[in-house]
Amino acid sequence: MTRCTLHASARLDTAKLIDGKKLSAEISEEVKQEVDDWMLKGNRRPHLSVVLVGDNPASKSYIKSKTNGCDKVGIDSKTHVLSDAITQDELLAFVDNLNKDDGVDGILVQLPLPKHMDERTVCNAVVPSKDVDGFHALNVGRFCLNDNAFLPATAAGVMEMIYRYKIPTFGKHAVILGRSKNVGMPIMMMLHSDGSGDATATICHRYTPPEQLLINTKMADILVVAVGIPGLIKADMVKPGAAIIDVGINRITGPDGKQRLVGDVDFEGVSKVASYITPVPGGVGPMTVAMLLKNTIAAAKKIYKY
CATH class of the missing domain: 3.40.50.720 (NAD(P)-binding Rossmann-like Domain)
Incomplete structure (x- = not known):
């Protein structure tokens, strides 16, 4: 992303709309082309694993948006729905299995989690190289130091709007x-x-x-x-x-x-x-979903070194 040094535009009678739907469609098309090029080189199709603990309706809606986005750009995805009665240790063990699965490129644990679980512990359980949410402490520390890392999707989406x-x-x-x-x-x-x-x-x-x-x-x-x-x-x-x-x-x-x-x-x-x-x-x-897709193809290509 390059620095923008333009002068602020004069105020209009009505503000210019920042169209997240249009921008996300453009980014999704870019990701789709990147996925196609990746596979033409003989690589496996990128895969995102989503973990949902419980049946929060809002979380289900967010996950559907994310998996639909994956479908549009050619990224495989699978949603693992776990009971909210499981223990934190059981969830950590499940995440660790995904960490060790070479067929999984990105892992997303949908937040919020049940009250008996510590979100920071769970987010740090995802290996940084598959942390497409950008929530692992190592990724947070790296981007705070202007080092290459997965960026949190919503924050990255906001910045992409500003730049574009x-x-x-x-x-x-x-x-x-x-x-x-x-x-x-x-x-x-x-x-x-x-x-x-x-x-x-x-x-x-x-x-x-x-x-x-x-x-x-x-x-x-x-x-x-x-x-x-x-x-x-x-x-x-x-x-x-x-x-x-x-x-x-x-x-x-x-x-x-x-x-x-x-x-x-x-x-x-x-x-x-x-x-x-x-x-x-x-x-x-919509920009949050688009930036998640960018992170997933980056994870498949192992762009960031850990």
């Missing part, structure tokens, strides 16, 4: 709302990284005082919101001309009694102030 829409990051002020280890933190690290982001990055979280939150959001050239609070960011909290990346996916019930998905940003209001904005749905979500 040529949104300037060099010398800009980027504010990230949400400090989760799998989304907010890696986005912050990528945005301020030397040579690729070079932004001044600030993280706000649940304990940031409201008055400080407002000061930071109104200063942000790039505002990334990943907190899980529907409509948290209003138009009066946004700097005119800012680029807005809404990572939130919240299911709410409308006045008509029907459920719908919304983000953490008041899209209608903020789109009249910002220069760029992502929709929900159709924004970051």
Whole structure:
């Protein structure tokens, strides 16, 4: 990814839509071509193993999106559904078998896990070379040091949107709302990284005082919101001309009694102030899947050395 040094575009009456569906389709086509080329050289078809513990409906939906994405680009996938009554040791043993299986290139353990399991322990059980989620401590440490590693898919998807829409990051002020280890933190690290982001990055979280939150959001050239609070960011909290990346996916019930998905940003209001904005749905979500596919073909080709 190359550094973007363009000047920020002037604010329009309506923000330019960052179309995650369109971008993800482009990336998926690139991955499909890469898979085809890989197999033409006589290599085995890449394989992703997904592990689901329990029957969380949201997790099932996310997994379906990921496996459907695999089908479209020619990556084999298999979902292993395990009872939520299993012990953590039993799950670790199952993951270890996948680690040792030469026919498996990428392993994804769907989060969240049952409360009796420690997510960090389970994520670290996946060998780094198959950690297509980018959650293993070694991969996290490597990308924090600007070393080659699997990047967390959602964070990588956010950065890909910024780069492909040529949104300037060099010398800009980027504010990230949400400090989760799998989304907010890696986005912050990528945005301020030397040579690729070079932004001044600030993280706000649940304990940031409201008055400080407002000061930071109104200063942000790039505002990334990943907190899980529907409509948290209003138009009066946004700097005119800012680029807005809404990572939130919240299911709410409308006045008509029907459920719908919304983000953490008041899209209608903020789109009249910002220069760029992502929709929900159709924004970051599809990009997460696309970047997972990129990680899987990279794992098959063993691009990263451990």
